Structure formats: structure tokens, C-alpha cells
Amino acid sequence: AQSVTQLGSHVSVSEGALVLLRCNYSSSVPPYLFWYVQYPNQGLQLLLKYTTGATLVKGINGFEAEFKKSETSFHLTKPSAHMSDAAEYFCAVSGPSGGYQKVTFGTGTKLQVIP
Amino acid sequence: SQTIHQWPATLVQPVGSPLSLECTVEGTSNPNLYWYRQAAGRGLQLLFYSVGIGQISSEVPQNLSASRPQDRQFILSSKKLLLSDSGFYLCAWSAGSNQPQHFGDGTRLSIL
Numbered sequence: 001a002q003s004v005t006q007l008g009s010h011v012s013v014s015e016g017a018l019v020l021l022r023c024n025y026s027s028s029v030p031p032y033l034f035w036y037v038q039y040p041n042q043g044l045q046l047l048l049k050y051t052t053g054a055t056l057v058k059g060i061n062g063f064e065a066e067f068k069k070s071e072t073s074f075h076l077t078k079p080s081a082h083m084s085d086a087a088e089y090f091c092a093v094s095g096p097s098g099g100y101q102k103v104t105f106g107t108g109t110k111l112q113v114i115p
Numbered sequence: 116s117q118t119i120h121q122w123p124a125t126l127v128q129p130v131g132s133p134l135s136l137e138c139t140v141e142g143t144s145n146p147n148l149y150w151y152r153q154a155a156g157r158g159l160q161l162l163f164y165s166v167g168i169g170q171i172s173s174e175v176p177q178n179l180s181a182s183r184p185q186d187r188q189f190i191l192s193s194k195k196l197l198l199s200d201s202g203f204y205l206c207a208w209s210a211g212s213n214q215p216q217h218f219g220d221g222t223r224l225s226i227l
Contacts, residue, residue: 032213043121043205043218044159051213090158094213101147101166102174103209103216107158 002027002095004074006106014114019063019078021109023091026072032094033074034103035065037087044090050074061085086113117142121206121219129227134179134193136222138206141187146208148189149216150181153203165189201226 007022025031032051036044048059055067065076074091091106121138128134140146147166151159161174163181171181178197182190189206203223207216 034215036218041203041221041223043207043220044216046215046217049215101212102161102164104161105159 002031002093002104004033004091004093004104004106006089006091006109008109009107010110010112012112012114013081015083016080019076019081019085019111021076021089021091021111023065023074023076023106024072025074025091025093027093027095029095030069033065033067034092034094035059035063035074035076036090036092036105037061038090038108039087047076047089081111081113083113083115086111117208117217119206119208119217119219121222123222124220125223125225127225127227128196130198131195134191134196134200134224136191136204136206136224138189138191138219139187140208143187143208143210145186147211147214148183149207149209150189150191151205151207153205153221159205163191196226198226200224 003026005024034049035047037047038044047063048057050057050067058064063078065074088108088110090108092103094103118141149164150162153159165171165183179193203221205221206219209216
């Protein structure tokens, strides 16, 4: 079965600093990978997705992620943090287990942006 | 464009009472539909998913059930709520396999 591990349940960065949120996946075949963001008391919003093709994926709000098969990683980055980026971020994977209908989510990383 | 509606936004129920949460999707046909529960620090737990009318897959044996009476309607129910049913419930839809999921705004359920 596929799974994802998010390293660090809480990450703090200064406003204007680099944001790096880590995600490692486990899948027996090349997976489909997603990053979502959740603001308090709201649903999850898709930031970006990797399916096939280009390994560097650009998403909304200036975020991007790079699929590295050799490292089984899909880390999320943003060059310069903004106060509005403070939220919880979830990495997710879809794969053959469950017929690609199901998505398995990580436990989330809460991003704090310090002014 | 597609939209997903989930209600109510908050709900306070006594232990032992029934539950019905509703989710509807507009602007698409034959979506995959999902119910999740979110607990603090534990990510999202998939409860049920459906790939078509009347087709429900249960992921976790529990006090809850789901139904899909119409193509774009997904209902989460319980006959008798437990304290452990408290949480944030999210409905989501996707266009099919390998497609990203799109979430409703959630229902905060508190059991007293």
C-alpha cells in the first residue's frame, strides 16, 4: 500500500525566508503525488500535483515541488514566505492500492510564519 | 465550474442521537465522492468512498454509514452517536482515478 511521511509536524520560518516542507512517499510503482493546504476551519485546497512528465511542478501561490524518484521524495518549497502562507500542509499519494481511486494523506505540517 | 456544498458547518449533538451530514456536488457528472474525518495531529482518515450511485466502500469499521442516493449527493449517517464520533468531517469529490480531490468546507461535529 502507498503511504507518505511528512517530516516535522511544525515548521517555523521568518517572513521572506525559504519555505521547505518535506514529504517522502512509499509506493511500489510510480505514484501520483499532491500537496494540499488547509486554513483553520476550512477544507483542503489543492496546491499542486505530480502525475507524469516534468519532475518540477509549479503550483498556486508561488509554491513548487520536485519529484525525486531516487530519493522517493516530493518536497514543497517557496522561495519567500508570506504571512498568508501560515496554514497546515498535507502531502498525499495515489497509487495502485485501491485502484487509484483513493488518496492517502500524510499527517500534515503546520507552517508558522514569523514577522 | 464545479462546486461542492457541505452542511451544516457546525453541529452539536448529544450522545446516542442520530446523525445526517449531506454533501452535494454541482457542475460535474459521475464524480468519485469521499467522506473523511480529521482529528488533530492525525491527518485525514478516509471513512467511505463511492465511484457511483449505490456503490459505497467502507474503509474503517465504525458507528457510521454512508449512502449515495443520487449521482452528486453523498450522505454520512449514524443511528446513535458516540463521544468518539466528534471531529471535523470533510466531503470531497474527484473526476476519477488519479485525479486530485476537491474538498468542501467541512462540518465540525461535537458530541456532548
